[in-house]
Amino acid sequence: MTKQEALFEYCLRLGDTALISGQRISEWCGHGPILEEDIAMSNIALDFIGQTRIILTYAGQVQGKGKSEDDLAYHRDAKDFRNLLMAEQPNGDFAMTITRQYFLSVYNFHLYSLLSKSKDENIAAFAAKTLKEVAYHLRHSADWVLRLGDGTAESKKRMQAALDELWLYVEDMFDADEVDEMLLKEGIAADMKAVKALWEKSVNELLTRSGLVIPPTINHLRKGSRKGNHTENLGYILAEMQFLPRAYPDAIW
Amino acid sequence: MEIKLSTENVKDLLNKVTDPEIPVLTIADLGILRSVVEVDGVFVITITPTFTGCPAMRAIEDDINEVMKTAGVTNFKIRTVIAPAWTTDWMSEAGKRKLTEYGIAPPSSSTEDHLKAMISGVRKPVQCPFCTSLNTKLTSAFGSTACKALHYCNECRQPFEEFKCH
Numbered sequence: 257m258t259k260q261e262a263l264f265e266y267c268l269r270l271g272d273t274a275l276i277s278g279q280r281i282s283e284w285c286g287h288g289p290i291l292e293e294d295i296a297m298s299n300i301a302l303d304f305i306g307q308t309r310i311i312l313t314y315a316g317q318v319q320g321k322g323k324s325e326d327d328l329a330y331h332r333d334a335k336d337f338r339n340l341l342m343a344e345q346p347n348g349d350f351a352m353t354i355t356r357q358y359f360l361s362v363y364n365f366h367l368y369s370l371l372s373k374s375k376d377e378n379i380a381a382f383a384a385k386t387l388k389e390v391a392y393h394l395r396h397s398a399d400w401v402l403r404l405g406d407g408t409a410e411s412k413k414r415m416q417a418a419l420d421e422l423w424l425y426v427e428d429m430f431d432a433d434e435v436d437e438m439l440l441k442e443g444i445a446a447d448m449k450a451v452k453a454l455w456e457k458s459v460n461e462l463l464t465r466s467g468l469v470i471p472p473t474i475n476h477l478r479k480g481s482r483k484g485n486h487t488e489n490l491g492y493i494l495a496e497m498q499f500l501p502r503a504y505p506d507a508i509w
Numbered sequence: 510m511e512i513k514l515s516t517e518n519v520k521d522l523l524n525k526v527t528d529p530e531i532p533v534l535t536i537a538d539l540g541i542l543r544s545v546v547e548v549d550g551v552f553v554i555t556i557t558p559t560f561t562g563c564p565a566m567r568a569i570e571d572d573i574n575e576v577m578k579t580a581g582v583t584n585f586k587i588r589t590v591i592a593p594a595w596t597t598d599w600m601s602e603a604g605k606r607k608l609t610e611y612g613i614a615p616p617s618s619s620t621e622d623h624l625k626a627m628i629s630g631v632r633k634p635v636q637c638p639f640c641t642s643l644n645t646k647l648t649s650a651f652g653s654t655a656c657k658a659l660h661y662c663n664e665c666r667q668p669f670e671e672f673k674c675h
Contacts, residue, residue, distance in 0.1 A: 292659070296651035303655065306562025310591055381592030385561060388596075388620065388675050391627040392650050 259442065260318060262435045263376070265338065266445055267315035268328070269435075269482065270382075271308050272339035275329055276490070277360060278304025279497050283347055296396055300357070303389040307382070314378050330501040334491050335484045341425040344490045348421075351404060351414035355422050358397035359459070363429050364390045366454040370446035379444060398462055405466025412467065419463070420471050427477040429455070435482070514582060516545045519552050525576050529568045530654050531672075533607045536569060540599025543590065552585040557595045560655040560675065596620045597675045609638045614660070614671040623674035635671045637662035645669075 282301035288294025312325035342360055347353045368390055371383035404411040432448035439445035463470055478487065500507060523542060528534045536542040536556065543555040554573060558566050570587055577585050597616035605615035614635050618626070626633065634643045635658075642664035649659045650673075657670045 292649040292651070295653075296649060299651040299655060302562035302564075303560065304562070306558075306560065306655075310558075310561055377592050381594045385558075385591065385594035388624065389561065391624060392673070395627060396650060 257434065257438065259438065260320075262438045263444065264315055264319045265435045266439055267311050267318060267379075269338040269340075271312040271315055271325075271328070272337050273343050273360075274304045274311065275308040276337070276339040276343040276493060277357075278302070278308060279493055280343065280345075280347065281353070281357065284353065289350060297353075300393050300396070303393070307386050307389070310382050310385075314382070326501065330498050334486055334494055337484060337486065337490060337494070339481060339486075339490070341428045341478055341481045341487055342422065344487060344493060345422060345425060346489055348418065349414055351411070352418040352421070354397055354400040354404065355415065355418040357393065358401050358462075359422060359426065359429075361390060361394040361397050362455050362458045363451065365394050366451045366458070367446050370450065374445070375443035401462055401468075402466050405463070405468045415466070416468055419468055423471045424474075424476070424478050428479045428481050431479045431482060433482050514552075516547055516552065519545045519554070519577075519582070519585070522576055522580050522582070523554070523573065526569060526572045529565050529572070530656075531608070531611065531613065533611045534604050536573075538601045538604030538607065540595060540597075540601070541569065550584055552582070553588055554585055555588045555590055557590050559595050563655050565654075595675070597672065600672075608672055612638050612669060613657070614638045614669060616672050616674045618674055620674055635660050637665060637667065638669055639667050640665040 278301045281297055281304065284294065284297040285301065286294065288297055308329065309325050312328045316323040316325060316328060340360070340363075342356060342363075345352075345356055347356075365387070368383040368387040372380055372387055374380040374383060401415070405415045406412075430448045430452040436445050436448055440447055460470065480486075520537070520542075523545070524535050524537060526536050526542075528536070528539060528541075539559065541556050541559060543557050544553075545555075546553050556566075556569065556573075566589075570589075573587055577583075598620050600616060608615045614637070616623075617633065617635055632647065634645045635647070636643055637645050637660075640662060642662055644663045645660050646663065647658065648661050648668065652659045652670055656672055656675065658673050659668065660671055661668050
């Protein structure tokens with residue numbers, strides 16, 4: 257694997273996680289529990305799609321085969337997607353959406369804090385810009401985790417159920433491989449061990465304050481997103497997202 | 510007939526290009542316009558995106574094309590850069606004043622201070638653009654556009670928008 261191939265792969269991971277997060281959360285548009293939440297979710301989805309455009313455009317330049325961000329978003333299949341398993345999990349109820357967004361926001365916050373010091377100028381600028389948006393996402397989801405975890409018996413029950421379910425996909429977020437290692441040596445990538453330690457500290461603190469219990473260690477954690485091994489949920493997202501540009505390749509909007 | 514223009518003339522022309530959502534602000538006020546330089550007889554107009562998903566960026570590019578072509582200038586190109594990343598610290602003082610007069614609270618602190626406050630959980634009230642009171646509350650950090658948050662003034666009882674620190 258060359259450095260160029262590793263960098264392309266790394267950009268795909270960042271870009272695909274942003275893209276699938278944005279596509280997923282945009283499903284709330286028009287369905288939010290209150291108007292402000294509907295607007296908040298749509299804004300967050302828009303941030304993710306904007307981030308995707310920048311980093312997938314860069315991925316295309318790194319790859320050097322003349323691919324645009326649209327080519328990469330619409331003309332790859334599930335096996336070629338590198339998004340975190342967490343990002344593709346269904347919205348479920350509001351507790352499930354908020355817990356997923358909280359886990360991803362904490363992850364993105366620490367990841368992009370480190371990446372803003374990347375030796376790759378484009379990744380550093382992208383990270384600096386993204387970090388500021390992620391700070392708002394983090395505050396939004398953390399507020400809700402506290403409010404619902406420390407809320408009524410019903411909201412607490414739902415939050416705990418969401419936490420237990422989504423915990424299966426936590427390990428996948430930090431499952432660094434040779435791509436991470438190679439680019440870490442070059443000073444380009446973030447150290448996933450550091451991201452994990454920061455993530456655990458933040459999450460432990462807030463969940464404890466919210467009265468929620470971290471599930472005991474289990475041995476059937478799902479991993480594999482970095483190799484394109486996804487849950488069945490991704491295929492359905494892609495079917496919806498990619499149908500139009502594949503059926504009508506000359507469509508513009 | 511060829512029109513001889515300087516980069517200053519081009520910058521003046523570009524003062525006609527405003528944010529489609531906040532028409533009192535020019536792209537120079539916002540810090541979106543990074544530079545205008547002449548390279549081999551071609552004006553290179555460098556712009557940078559604000560919020561990553563802001564749909565106004567596309568409209569702004571179209572408006573630049575329109576303004577230049579209307580003025581009869583064809584020897585130009587638009588270059589978009591993402592490094593260094595745009596920040597509200599680049600918004601001009603004139604821009605902030607115009608925003609307040611328009612009824613939108615300008616970004617209230619530097620990006621660095623803002624990020625620190627976000628992490629520590631400190632929430633400073635935003636000054637009401639109508640009555641200048643600090644007795645306000647955040648309604649939602651997400652508003653009608655990516656760059657704005659919603660607030661409510663307890664003093665003059667007006668909802669208002671804030672241009673978020675970024």
